[in-house]
Amino acid sequence: MVIAVLRSEGRRFGLVVDRVINTEEIVVKAVGGQMKAIGLYSGATVLGDGTVALILDVQALARRALRAETNERQDSQKAAAHAAAASETERQRMLLAAIGGGRRVAIPLDTVTRLEQVRTESVEKVGNREVVQYRGAILPIVRLDRHLGAYGETDREVLEVIVYADHGRSVAIVVEEILDIVDGEAAVRSDIDDLGLLGSAVLGDKVTELLDVRAAILAADPQFYSGHPTALHSSSTPTGVSDSLLEV
Structure with missing residues (x-):
């Protein structure tokens, strides 16, 4: 497993990838409205071999990752609160x-x-x-x-x-x-x-x-x-x- 460690807004998170191919200097080109609507790509570029590569929006990925983490934490807290309430109810006269x-x-x-x-x-x-x-x-x-x-x-x-x-x-x-x-x-x-x-x-x-x-x-x-x-x-x-x- 290969994990690329990314940083956004002072927070670090890991992105699991298949492999790292290379690093390159690129020219960023805008993407169409349909691609922008996905919310994960900030643009595109044409590589040296003529292949089109999409550019990930790191900040958008970070927000999604942190939102999922927050939701999981809230769900965990709610589950703990419900369990505590159920336990308290069971102890009530x-x-x-x-x-x-x-x-x-x-x-x-x-x-x-x-x-x-x-x-x-x-x-x-x-x-x-x-x-x-x-x-x-x-x-x-x-x-x-x-x-x-x-x-x-x-x-x-x-x-x-x-x-x-x-x-x-x-x-x-x-x-x-x-x-x-x-x-x-x-x-x-x-x-x-x-x-x-x-x-x-x-x-x-x-x-x-x-x-x-x-x-x-x-x-x-x-x-x-x-x-x-x-x-x-x-x-x-x-x-x-x-x-x-x-x-x-």
Whole structure:
């Protein structure tokens, strides 16, 4: 293998060639538009024996080589980041909840601020959105069964609510039942998902859907991450909300 070491813009890179024939003084001639469009040739010359030789554009080759190197490095970094995220997810503790139709979802426990029970009669409407008064604020509600297309029971007197709070804002995520808290490490994981999910895994010997928490929060409050509060604070005492069941 013969490698010609080239230098461009202070960087060196190797160009693999079959063999080195000779060095010559040449007169550079322009090439046509079609050859220029390739982006690898800066011109052409006629050798002493009458043969036409194309002249490589070293800078263009360098840019391509460095771009490929950068892309490979970025791909490697992304793969490492994804692997680290997957590993972190596996170490997370997960809250398991039922949402109807025999379906279960797993929610990272670090996204759960409180678990509450809310009486159905305390749910009110703002436009087409359901809300509930909670600790001096109006919390938007997302029902996971409807959000994920499960459509569980509709005649319950008491709703199981997962409260997520961040930077002074909160949303209420309604589930059918709180089942358990388990370690997030799963022997079997899958990228099989659907709208509102990040995939699935076997947790507690059952296939469990992995909730896209961000999507659920945005379904309750589309402005939650925008930095412009939409929750209206109230001085009235919250009604229909029980004492906290869990704090993390």
